[in-house]
Amino acid sequence: MIEKxxxxxxxxxxxxxxxASDIAAQVGLDLGLDAKKSxxxxxxxxxxxxxxxxxxxxxxGSPTCERGTVDILISFELLEAARWVEWLRPSGMxxxxxxxxxxxxxxxxxxxxxxxxxxxxxxxxxxxxxxxxDALSLAAQAGNPxxxxxxxxxxxxxxxxxxxxxxxxxxxRRVPSKYADVNxxxxxxxxxxxxx
Amino acid sequence: xxxxxSGNEAIALGAWEAGVQYASAYPGTPSTEILENFARYPxxxxxxxxxxxxxxxxxxxxxxxxxxxxAAMKHVGVNVAADSLMSLSYTGxxxxxxxxxxxxxxxxxxxxxxxxxxxxxxxxxxxxxxADSEEARRFVGIALEVSETFxxxxxxxxxxxLSHSKSAVETTIPEEREFRPxxxxxxxxxxxxxxxxxxxxxxxxxEIEQRLRxxxxxxxxQAFEKGINRIEWKNKTLGIVxxxxxxxxxxxxxxxxxILKLGISYPLPLENIRAFAAQVETLIVVEELxxxxxxxxxxxxxxxxxxKDIFPLCGELTLAKVRAGALxxxxxxxxxxxxxxxxxxxxxxxxxxxxxxxxxxxxxxAFFYTMARxxxxxxxxxxxxxxxMGVLAPFEAMDMLISMGASIGMAHGFKQAGGQEAAVATIxxxxxFHSGLAPLASAVYNRxxxxxxxxxxxxxxxxxxxxxxxxGVTLQGETGQEIDIAAVVRAMGVTFIxxxxxxxxxxxxxxxxxxxxxxxxxxxxxxxxxxxFTPHFHRQPQMQVDLEKCVACGSCFRxxxxxxIKSEVIYPTNNKxxxxxxxxxxxxxxxxxxxxxxxxxxxxxx
Numbered sequence: 001m002i003e004k005x006x007x008x009x010x011x012x013x014x015x016x017x018x019x020a021s022d023i024a025a026q027v028g029l030d031l032g033l034d035a036k037k038s039x040x041x042x043x044x045x046x047x048x049x050x051x052x053x054x055x056x057x058x059x060x061g062s063p064t065c066e067r068g069t070v071d072i073l074i075s076f077e078l079l080e081a082a083r084w085v086e087w088l089r090p091s092g093m094x095x096x097x098x099x100x101x102x103x104x105x106x107x108x109x110x111x112x113x114x115x116x117x118x119x120x121x122x123x124x125x126x127x128x129x130x131x132x133x134d135a136l137s138l139a140a141q142a143g144n145p146x147x148x149x150x151x152x153x154x155x156x157x158x159x160x161x162x163x164x165x166x167x168x169x170x171x172x173r174r175v176p177s178k179y180a181d182v183n184x185x186x187x188x189x190x191x192x193x194x195x196x
Numbered sequence: 197x198x199x200x201x202s203g204n205e206a207i208a209l210g211a212w213e214a215g216v217q218y219a220s221a222y223p224g225t226p227s228t229e230i231l232e233n234f235a236r237y238p239x240x241x242x243x244x245x246x247x248x249x250x251x252x253x254x255x256x257x258x259x260x261x262x263x264x265x266x267a268a269m270k271h272v273g274v275n276v277a278a279d280s281l282m283s284l285s286y287t288g289x290x291x292x293x294x295x296x297x298x299x300x301x302x303x304x305x306x307x308x309x310x311x312x313x314x315x316x317x318x319x320x321x322x323x324x325x326x327a328d329s330e331e332a333r334r335f336v337g338i339a340l341e342v343s344e345t346f347x348x349x350x351x352x353x354x355x356x357x358l359s360h361s362k363s364a365v366e367t368t369i370p371e372e373r374e375f376r377p378x379x380x381x382x383x384x385x386x387x388x389x390x391x392x393x394x395x396x397x398x399x400x401x402x403e404i405e406q407r408l409r410x411x412x413x414x415x416x417x418q419a420f421e422k423g424i425n426r427i428e429w430k431n432k433t434l435g436i437v438x439x440x441x442x443x444x445x446x447x448x449x450x451x452x453x454x455i456l457k458l459g460i461s462y463p464l465p466l467e468n469i470r471a472f473a474a475q476v477e478t479l480i481v482v483e484e485l486x487x488x489x490x491x492x493x494x495x496x497x498x499x500x501x502x503x504k505d506i507f508p509l510c511g512e513l514t515l516a517k518v519r520a521g522a523l524x525x526x527x528x529x530x531x532x533x534x535x536x537x538x539x540x541x542x543x544x545x546x547x548x549x550x551x552x553x554x555x556x557x558x559x560x561x562a563f564f565y566t567m568a569r570x571x572x573x574x575x576x577x578x579x580x581x582x583x584x585m586g587v588l589a590p591f592e593a594m595d596m597l598i599s600m601g602a603s604i605g606m607a608h609g610f611k612q613a614g615g616q617e618a619a620v621a622t623i624x625x626x627x628x629f630h631s632g633l634a635p636l637a638s639a640v641y642n643r644x645x646x647x648x649x650x651x652x653x654x655x656x657x658x659x660x661x662x663x664x665x666x667x668g669v670t671l672q673g674e675t676g677q678e679i680d681i682a683a684v685v686r687a688m689g690v691t692f693i694x695x696x697x698x699x700x701x702x703x704x705x706x707x708x709x710x711x712x713x714x715x716x717x718x719x720x721x722x723x724x725x726x727x728x729f730t731p732h733f734h735r736q737p738q739m740q741v742d743l744e745k746c747v748a749c750g751s752c753f754r755x756x757x758x759x760x761i762k763s764e765v766i767y768p769t770n771n772k773x774x775x776x777x778x779x780x781x782x783x784x785x786x787x788x789x790x791x792x793x794x795x796x797x798x799x800x801x802x
Binding site: 012013022025026029034035036037038039040047048049060061062063064065066067068069079080082083089101102103104105106107108109111112113114118119122 | 198199200226302304305328356357360361362363364441444445447448514515516519532533544545546547548549550551552553555589590753756758760761762778
């Protein structure tokens, strides 16, 4: 049974990062732990970086994690995983969606979006385990590209000693009922893929 | 039942549970969700006001009628409401009145980091300072009781980190509640105090000073009995006075210290703090932003060993900053989690920054593209909203921005002082109703030759799509009266008004140039196009780049659209990458197509 967990969800505004972190925090509460989550809305969300902290423990104080204490970094975008990877604790893990969203500094400006190989090598340097998920194509395969966050949560659930049913229940409680079936499929698909 | 609620959701719940009958607000990050959530409860009335002063005035009227009431706003919104707030302290209240001030340490979504606890001191009323969602919920009800007991307005001060963090709250499913009409209005007799003319203000001032002493006495006993202020005794080597979210960081970084946790940061129970200080070897104060508590303790002669000498005055507090301060003062010796920064792989890339940008399809894009092309002989006064991003590359088309509604007044002043360039004010629809009407009246009256570009995207966009007087839909989803901006402008006496389709680049250019030449008072451009997040926005067939025709000139990059990216194909003549369009992002707004000189951009043909 998990006693304490620090999760950091990152990505780009509009990817569903905040919904995913909401669900992860609620799972902690449903598992009988205390849970908090924290993020900042507003200006940054317009195509900017989104970060959301989720903490589980017997008692959680600060709603944000300290740099260097994150157990699992869940990144919805390749570049963002590299930006935040130093928040991992030694031997922390990374789940990263293999999707690139080119920032304006690279599309308009002179900055360069590093290659996937380079970004993955940075992740592998810091993390004990890096799981790359083709979340967008898996979500499409499940029947709706907007189930990316369910795919990511399914992957996360396989790394934790928790009952997958708790995750699925919280996800289904959160999504509109007409999307329940497609999210069920996405959750199963995400779990199956990450166990392979 | 335990559920996770954000600080804002918890404030809404607390207000409803405590019987708040009427609440009013103007949206502003991080306060917006308070009213959005309160509006969903039964038996209440919740409204968007056109600005924060109106919201507070609405609440004051409700309170004088006997209702429990709440007004919510971001920290800088309190500046707008301050005229009423400062005198409300003198009039006092009837029904409990809580003003929620959501401060933004870190200025995540704001123009400054002002610490609104200072308003409580200068206005001489109490300030509650919750540390998590459960406290936020509970404190609203107690703040309302205090407001009624002492006939005073009360500030409940949140911060971004509290408002936007979720923590567990004990709650039940709300039962049905009927909206109750107010009892018959009771006119004040004898010592009138709600009509604050000078003679009454002079009489009231000493009463306000006495009220503050009475509230201070309450914070010294009742507030401890109710657990709003409390002492957590541990090791007496170190004692910490703290409040709000800072308390959470203190608990983690200094778990062995004794803590005096204040739920009310003004007025302070000074004698209780003095007694606490006498029982610990070293006393420190941990608080975000100003040394608000620290200064009061020092003024009272309470020995404070450390405060703002080790904890930062600027920016949001974090675990790391509290740790760094405690380390510096030798209070702890754990330097915290080791972050491996040395010995990284040699080819560690520079991670490109990801600045916020106007969304694909944004109705502000063509205006700022056009403004950037015409900025050589113009100054641009901006305003608060998504369009403040006009200052960013590639537009760089904004020269000044200071507060809500200031664009028109600044352009006016620049021009009347003898400014040689055309003076253009850019202001959104919601901001126009917030505080654009008065400066426009002033500009018309004084015949200031300025351009006022009203960027009407049919919503309050930056804060997450709230309705306003120009949309005619109320907060609770009812049909209100929609106000026609063009008719208002015309009625004010503006002689030049042109309506422009927000995505029509040629028309935008012609109209802007004509407006800049206008010499008979303000020229108004009404740029109309719905925000992409509203149901009024319609996606069109997506665009794609014909790589045969693209000459990598970079024109399309100058519209600043996140959907336009560099392709892998290099144009040999200038050795630059040709453009491509990300089909996941493109909304088909056609602005890039209109600016492409080689007609390389067109509808995707699949």
